[in-house]
Amino acid sequence: MLGFVFGLNARLGRLHFFLATVVLAIVMTAICFAIAMAALRTTSPSMVHPEDLTRNWAIIAAVVFFGVVTFTLQSMRIRDIGWDPVCVIPAWIALMIVDHVAAGRFSAWAIGQEHQGTMLGGLVNLALLLALTFWPGADNEGSYTNPFEPPARAAGKPSTSDQRLARVSQGTARPTWS
Helix, strand or coil: CHHHHCCCCCCCCHHHHHHHHHHHHHHHHHHHHHHHHHHHHHCCHHHCCHHHHCCCHHHHHHHHHHHHHHHHHHHHHHHHHCCCHHHHHHHHHHHHHHHHHHHHHCCCCECCCCCCCEHHHHHHHHHHHHHHHHCCCCCCCCCCCCCCCCCCCCCCCCCHHHHHHHHHHCCCCCCCCC
8 A cells, every 4th residue: 555655656757757846846835935924924033933833733744745745756756767666765764864973973074064964975865866857767668658557568478377388288388279
């Protein structure tokens, strides 16, 4: 079930991934603007503290929504490339955790005072972003297929029942009517 919820079994082409990312950015900008306008309507800007924003249910819902949609888009694109998102996404997360710990432990490696990552983590993120955006899909036909439809069986590939029949008879599988 998680395969369908998070898009682990679906595929998304390059153009659709790029356009969905742009649409997601526009939608999240509108959501952030609406949340900011609602927060500033009731209080003055000098009274808003960052720790108060973490208690706002609308901000938490927006963060969860953005995280789930981003995770789904990236999983679908990784599947289209031909990689397994169940392996790639946890490895990416683990690398970012190690990067964050290394930047905190060795402050000389950090990008800056306010950043909590190293140059290596930034390069890995850039490489993965470029791969998701520009890496061709595993389908070499050049045509877009429905991401929720399983790939069709190859026409020249014999069925498993024919292979089993050939193995049992130690010969070639022939139709029973001839």
